[in-house]
Amino acid sequence: MRLKTTIKVASPGRINLIGEHIDYNDGFVLPAAIDKCLYLTLKSNGDERRCTIQSKGFDSVLVVDFSELGQGTEGWHNYVIGVISEIQKLTPRLKGFDCAMESKVPVGSGVSSSAALECGLAYGLNELFNLGLDKWQLIKIGQNAEHNYVGTKCGIMDQFASVMGKKNYTMLLDCRSLEFEYIQTNIEPYRLLLLNTNVAHNLSTGEYNVRREECEEGLELLAKQHKVEKSFRNITLEMVQSSKKELRKVVYNRCSYVVQEIERVLKAVAFLKKNELKEFGALMYQTHEGLSKKYEVSCPELDFLVKLSLNNPNILGARMMGGGFGGCTINLIHKDAIEDFIQEASKAYKNKFNIDLTHFQTVPSNGTHLI
Ligand code: GLA
DSSP, X not given: OOOOSEEEEEEEEEEESSOOSOGGGTXXXXXXXXXXXXXXXXXXXXXSSEEXXXXXXXXXXXXXXXXXXXXXXXXXXXHHHHHHHHHHHHOSOOOOEEEEEEEOSOTTSSSOHHHHHHHHHHHHHHHHTTOOOOHHHHHHHHHHHIIIIIOOOOXXXXXXXXXXXXXXEEEEEETTTOOEEEEEOOOTTEEEEEEEEEEXXXXXXXXXXXXXXXXXHHHHHHHHHHTOOSSGGGOOHHHHHHTTTTSOHHHHHHHHHHHHHHHHHHHHHHHHHTTOHHHHHHHHHHHHHIIIIISOOOOHHHHHHHHHHHTOTTEEEEEEOTTOSEEEEEEEEEGGGHHHXXXXXXXXXXXXXXXXXXXXXXXXXXXXXXX
C-alpha cells in the first residue's frame, strides 16, 4: 500500500456537561468535543526511527528516536513520547516522521488540550502509516500514554470525547461497558459559556491520583461488606451510609459523591432529552457542590465564579469542569445575558483575586478528523 506523504489533522478539546471524576469509577459521563482544536501536519521523513515534533510557540524541536524513548524535558514532550511508545506496543509499522503542530485549545483550562494532542497524534500516525488501528485503540493509546508517561491515572472520558465527538451531539458514555449514545443537544436559547479562572493549582496530577486511590480504598471495603462485585455500579448511597463508621472520613465523602454523581448523570440525561434545561442546570449545581465539598477538587476561584452565577436567573446551571484545581467553569446561560455576565464576572473576579478572567463559548463539535 502506498503511504500518504503529508496529512493534516484537527483534534479537538472537550467539555463535559455532567459526570465528573466518575469515568474511572465505572460511572457515566456526558462530554462533547469542542470547536477548538489542535492542528497537526505530519509527513513521513524516510527515516526508520527518527522523528521531529515542533510546537508553535515553543522554540525547541523535540527529536525522538524510537529505539531510545526517554522522558521529555518540557510539559508536552511526554504526551508525544507516550503516544509513540504505546503505538509501538501495538504495531511495528511506525516509521520516522516530522510533525508540526499548533494548538487553539487553551492549555491548563480543564478542556483537555492533552487528549487533543494524544489523540491527534495517534490518529495522524495511524493515517500516515496505515497502521490499521480502530478508534477505540486510538483512544486507549491516548489514555495509556497519559498513565505510563505523564503519570496521571486518568479515566477514558477525554480521549473518548476528542475522538468520537459529533457536531450538535453530546455523548452519554457508560465508562464500565464503554457503550455510548449520541444525544442531540439543542439548548436554544441557551449557550455553553466557559469562564477560565486562569489558575492551575499545581496539585492536579498528584491529587488526581490520590482521589483514585481513595475511591479504590472505599470500593474495596464496600464491596466486601455488602457482598457485591467490585464496581461502584453495585453500590448505593444507603450502602455507603451504612458503612460510614468503617470508612475513613475522606473516603466516605469521596464514595458518597461518586454514587450520587452516577445517579445524577442519568437523571440529567433524562432532563436533557425532554429539553428540561432548568432541571438539568440544577443538577449541574449539585455536581459542583459535591466536587467542592465532598470530592474536594475545586478551588476558591472556581467556587467564587459558580457562586456568582447562582444569583443570575439567566444562568440555569454552572459548575467546575474537568479535573479541577483551576481551569474553567461551564455555564448554561441565556444567550441574551452573556455579555452582561461576562462583564460582571470579570470585574468581580479581578477585584477578588487580581487575575484577569477569560472566556469562550463553545458548541458540541466533530471529533478528531483529517482536514
Ligand atoms: C481529567 C481526566 C478525565 C476525568 C476528568 C474528571 O480530565 O483526564 O479522565 O477523570 O479529569 O472528570
